[in-house]
Amino acid sequence: MPHYHLSFQNPLSGFLQIRTSIEHIATPELYLQLPAWRPGRYELQNFAQKLQGFAVLAPDGSPLPFRKVTKDRWRVETQGHQALEVRYNFHARQMDAGGSWLAADFLYVNPVNCLLTAEGQEQEPCTLALDLPEEWQIACGLPLSGPHTLEALNFDHLVDSPFIASATLQHQVYQEQGILFHVWFQGDCTPDWTQILPHFQAFTREQLALFETFPVKDYHFLNIILPYTHYHGVEHLNSTVITLGPAEQLMLPTLYKELLGVSCHELFHTWNIKQIRPQEMLPYDFTRENYFRTGYVAEGVTTYYGDYLLARSGVFTSEQYFQELNTVLKRHTVDHGEQNLSVADSSFDTWLDGYKPGIPDRKVSIYHKGCIGALVLDLEIRKATQNARSLDDVMRRMWQEFGRPGIGYSEEDYQRLAEEVAGISLENYFREMIFGTVPFEKWLTPALAYVGCTLEKEPAVLPYESLYGFRLNPTITTASVIGYVAPDSPAAAAFSVDDELIALNGRKLENGNLVNLLKGQAEVEMTLFRQKTLKTVKLKPDGTVHLPQFCVKKNPTATAEQQANFKQWLKQEFTETIQPAQA
Known part of the structure; x- marks a missing residue:
């Protein structure tokens, strides 16, 4: 049974001291493996870069020879010893929901960041003893087997159980x-x-x-x-x-x-991805990429339900839900990546660049495009079955047939279950929305009509976005710097990303006056710096609305049948009752 021990000497340093005791060794060599990634974020994170002072000791405290054989794998010469101890420091200074953090007043650890396992002992029960101040509590999904000691069924169980410890x-x-x-x-x-x-x-x-x-x-x-x-x-x-x-x-x-939104989203994951898992990830292989194409199920469906169920449970009004849905649409249409890579292929590529912007217009987000796809599929099933069935039935069967028995699913399984629930072929939907690059509005517009809603395409708030097709970099507030250029727009023939705009028709750009200077203008002359070189270019609208924003709204002329469909879908009346103000 592996035993882990975690302590800290100086919280200000950020370093944790970690000891791992390994027993029942029967081989002349032992391989030690630290995870290279963590579930929930499908990219290599190379946690081994945060280790310091790595050592392996025999039971008598003498050092044992070891050699690193990959970036996060070590080979130890056991020299006949049946037990050994691994010691190292881990730098816990990443404050986000996937990291670990050491402070004077609390400790937060994702064990997948910092604990290694001995090859062949991954399924052994294990313990994690925490050297903490006596008055500190521990918040964790693992049971306590003793004071400040956590107990896990195996390595996967341990590293999938983060904890917070503090007195507050x-x-x-x-x-x-x-x-x-x-x-x-x-x-x-x-x-x-x-x-x-x-x-x-x-x-x-x-x-x-x-x-x-x-x-x-x-x-x-x-x-x-x-x-x-x-x-x-x-x-x-x-x-x-x-x-x-x-x-x-x-x-x-x-x-x-x-x-509320993130809590509802994460609870849904307890079924969808933690149990209903793609076959490529059953079991997890923490040593390398686990490529899979069904991120539109794992994250897209979960993103849809995360906000949708808040409305369905009465926590959100329909208008609050539409605000969240419109935010998803805004994030999805931030560029033209939908034209170039499907959501299924973008899922495969999360291991490549799925969590950073990447080059312009290359891919879509499995969260945003996946959410839109889930909404469309839910409404398509409701339409095909006259509201007798929905995406709920698909996900329930995914849980019953794959999640609960611990069987990995394929993308063919998901499509098959969706078609069985709908009672019709959904081949066109999957070919275009999931495996293709057809614009989302082709499917979302008629789907929303079933529940009395419309997809409005409106000009961007900033006129230069709609007229010319460029956005400024929002992270640079001291200058007007090009952040994005829409393909086939007037800006595409004049601007490059990172161009610094200096003047419009000879007037200096300053204090955010670009919008005011554009009023009443059509063709304009822009002066800019490109790679420290001064240039002048001309811009002229082409009659197309570029970089539009999309909004879901209730159709004021919705029929009684459409309003009834809306209530079946959202469990709310189409026309919301306005609560009287409190006296």
């Missing part, structure tokens, strides 16, 4: 269907439990009704609330880590909405 954890519990759901907060915040718990209960109840059974015995929402703007969430076996900020705004509408 805030904790409440709610219960649904006899299952305990723990909500933990770490940070300088004041949670309004009278608001939080009923909302969490509502979306939890809706998810349990959808899937009918829950994969795990209990669940933990591990929230780290930060003193600065931040947003991130990561799913785990029976928990999630959520990092949000700024702390003083936790219960204000904008940030509280984010807390």
Whole structure:
């Protein structure tokens, strides 16, 4: 049984001291493996770069010879010893929902970042002992086998169970269907439990009704609330880590909405990806890329349900839900990547560049395009079955036929189940929306019409985006620097990304006056710096609305049948009742 021990000497350094005791060795060589990536983010992260002072010791404390054979794999000469200890420091200074962080007042660890395993002992039960101040609590999905000691069934169980330890954890519990759901907060915040718990209960109840059974015995929402703007969430076996900020705004509408959205999203992952897993990831191989093409299921469907179920459970109004949906549309249409790579192929490429912008117009997000695809599929199934069935039935069968028995699914399995539930062929949908590069509005517009809604295509708020097809870099506020140029737009023949605009028709650009100087203008002359060289170019509108924004809205002329379909879909009346103001 591997035993792990974690301590820290100087929190200000960020270094954790980690010891791993390995027993029952029967070979002259032993291979040690540190994960190269973590579930929930499908790219290599090379955690070994954060290790310092790596050593392997015999039971008597003498060093054993070892050699690194890959970036995160070591070969140890055991010299006949049946036990050994591995020691190293780990730099825990990554504050997001997938990282680890050491501070004077709390410790947060994702074990997948920093714990290694001995080859051949991955399925052995293991313990993790934490050397912590006596008064500190531990928030974690793992059970305690002793004071400050966590116990796991195997290595996968251990590294899929992050924890927070501190003396200032805030904790409440709610219960649904006899299952305990723990909500933990770490940070300088004041949670309004009278608001939080009923909302969490509502979306939890809706998810349990959808899937009918829950994969795990209990669940933990591990929230780290930060003193600065931040947003991130990561799913785990029976928990999630959520990092949000700024702390003083936790219960204000904008940030509280984010807390609800990410919490509902991550809970849905307990079924979808933690249990309903693509066959390429069953089991996880932490040593290399695990390529898969069904990110539109793993993340796209989850993104759809994350906000949709908040509306269906009554936590969001339909208008609040549409605000979130329109944000997804805005993020999806930030460039023209949909023209060049399908969402299935973009899923395969998460291991390449899926979590950074990459070159212009290369790919789509499995979250955003996948969410749109899930919405369309849900409404297509409802239309084909006169609301008798929906995407709920597909996901329930995915859970029953693949997740619960621990069988990996293929993209053919997902399409087959969708067609069986719909009772019709969905070949065109999958060929165009999932495996193709057809514009999303071709499918979304008629799908929304079924529930009395429209997809509005409107000009961008900033006139130069619509007229000429360029955006400024929003991260540069001291100058007007080109951040994006739409293909086949007037700007494409004049600008390059990173051009610094200096003047318009001879007038200096300053203090955000570009919009005002464009008023009443058509053809304009722009002066700019490109690679420190001064240039002058001309721009002329071509009559096309470039970089439009898309919005989902209720159709004021929706028929009674469409309004009834809307209620079947969202469990809300088409016309919302306006609550009277409180006296």
